[in-house]
Amino acid sequence: MNRTALTVSLVILAFAALIGYLTLFTVSQTQQAIVLEFGKPKGIITDPGLHYKIPFIQNVVFFDKRILDIDTASQEVIASDQKRLVVDAFARYKIVNALLFFQSLGNEEGANSRLGAILESSLRRVLGAASFATVVRDKREELMRTILSQVNQEAAPFGINVVDVRIKRVDLPEANMQAIYRRMQTERQRQAAEFRAEGEGASRRIRGTADREVTVIKADATGESERIRGDGDAEKNRIFAEAFGQDPDFFAFYRSMQAYEGALKGDDTRFLLSPDSQFFQYFNDATGKAADQPGSSSAAPMPAKPSESSPQQAPSDEGPEPEQGASVGTPPPAPEHKLSAGETLPEAQPAP
Secondary structure (H helix, E strand, O other), X not given: OHHHHHHHHHHHHHHHHHHHHHHXXXXXXXXXXXXXXXXXXXXXXXXXXXXEOXXXXXXXXXXXXXXXXXXXXXXXXXXXXXXXXXXXXXXXXEEOOHHHHHHHOOOHHHHHHHHHHHHHHHHHHXXXXXXXXXXXXXXXXXXXXXXXXXXXXXXXXXXXXXXXXXXXXEEOOHHHHHHHHHHHHHHHHHXXXXXXXXXXXXXXXXXXXXXXXXXXXXXXXXXXXXXXXXXXXXXXXXXXXXXXXXXXXXXXXXXXXXXXXXXXXXXXXOOOOOOXXXXXXXXXXXXXXXXXXXXXXXXXXXXOOOOOOOOOOOOOXXXXXXXXXXXXXXXXXXXXXXXXXXXXXXXXXXXX
């Protein structure tokens, strides 16, 4: 008896637990629920907590109260300037009317499919009316606000509020990217060539100006140096003239020494001169007068040959010739120019 009562009690307890499990349900803080009776909505529960339903007659469908996301596949869009773009975008939405959402879309999978089509259509409309630069750089935020507004208008009948729409990536197709890269490379090479040409032209202008200035400066310096050198030579000659004019004999001796130094310093110097030449007058006598004595055998003139046209001259009656070594007159000054190798001087003429 006791065993039968215990069994019945356990069966009743299990049945009560089953009835409680089928009757009671819990709604969390992140969820909202719709109670359905034979597929028809009977109520919407948005408050979290423990709720009940009629078992075997009613069932509950739960929806998320949090912000949901949807990612679209990459799609190709033609901009207003006929450039192809590969756009990858995403959206964030929230279910604001669970009953309308359930009646129009059914579940989140249906919502993602329908909302994705709306988002792609809006992207094509808005981005197709904009240029490539506008999409990539200039008015991207403004375009995204326009897309968000259009998607919200189309998604409002579904009980959905689109919170945000963002474009993750805007690229060119691979073939177009390669062509654009080549065009950009060519453009940069052209600009580099222009910059190099301009720099080369500027370099040549600067170099030409500098060369012209150098030439002018050198010419001015050369003229000034020649003028200064001429003044110096004139002053030197004046000083020499004043100094040598005080003693002509010393001047003749000094000039002869300079001629010897310039003519006899080479290793292969050869002269064909008479020993009694005036060039060697200081070799024969330190005073330079021995070559001028008529009694000397080295300085005696050769007698002239008689000719038929002129009569032979008679001996002079003025007296005997001067003795050997007697001084006759002042010797002529030494040559004032230097002799080069092989150059000869005329023989000294006897004094009258």
